[in-house]
Amino acid sequence: MTIHIRPSLDADIAAIAAIYAHHVLHGTGTFETEAPGVADMAARRADVLAKGLPYLVAERRSDGAILGFAYCNWFKPRPAYRFSAEDSIYLADDARGRGVGTMLLKALIEAAEAAGVRKLIAVIGDADNLGSIGVHRAQGFAHVGVLEDVGWKFDRWLDVVLMDRVLGEGNMTKPA
Secondary structure, X not given: OOEEEEEOOHHHHHHHHHHHHHHHHHOOOOOOOXXXXXXXXXXXXXXXXXXXXXXXXXXXXXXXXEEEEEEEEEOOOOHHHOOEEEEEEEEOHHHOOOOHHHHHHHHHHHHHHHOOOOEEEEEEEXXXXXXXXXXXXXXXXXXXXXXXXXEEEOOEEEEEEEEEEEOOOOXXXXXX
């Protein structure tokens, strides 16, 4: 299976919304409990792109199917956080375990650094989300901590795992 990582397009929104809806309704990687519609996902993507940040998709070359998406957005809206971004990666259920998440994260790291991000932060829903934790660790993210029992979904308390990775010059130089 040949996969191409590329910037997302307006035409990808329906597939992105469907992938995310699956995670909202069946997974603990996101703490949303109601799946946003296509219009809401389009608005979220537009917000990310308006900030000059990357929003990528993994496309299967043979048929153009979208297998996953990844983006980053400012960690917090206050100006002092403007060099720190939180990453998000979601895969179609049938794309899991095939290296698609690794490919998306590698491309996102490069694109985020090119956009001026100095620190990429993973806020991973569910401490049992070993796939996401492993993909981040393999790409140089370090474990920062765990926020215990901060989410309630599917009738159970969920932790959040925090990981981060320095990009580019990190804190070694003053930002431009």
